[in-house]
Amino acid sequence: MHSCEIQSNDGPTKIPVDQLISPKQIMAAFDVGGRTVRRWAKSYGWKEYRFSHKVLRYPREQVEETLGVSFGSEAEY
DSSP states (O other): OOEEEEEETTEEEEEEGGGEEOHHHHHHHHTOOHHHHHHHHHHHTOOOEESSSSOEEEEHHHHHHHHTOOOOSOOOO
16 A cells, blocks of 8 residues: 655645545546535545645545545546
């Protein structure tokens, strides 16, 4: 399992990358825009993980739990 150190709201953290999901994956699954994903993230209190100022990921488990879906472990985005 691949893990890396990333910057989160709580500081540097190590987390397996297969446990994260991109906003693009959420947008594609629900046919919504980026603003909607950001609004959901804020409303549901999803933890944010940043690889850089452009690359943002959310914990897959939190997203699946709050939206009632399963994205699987094969992320392509």
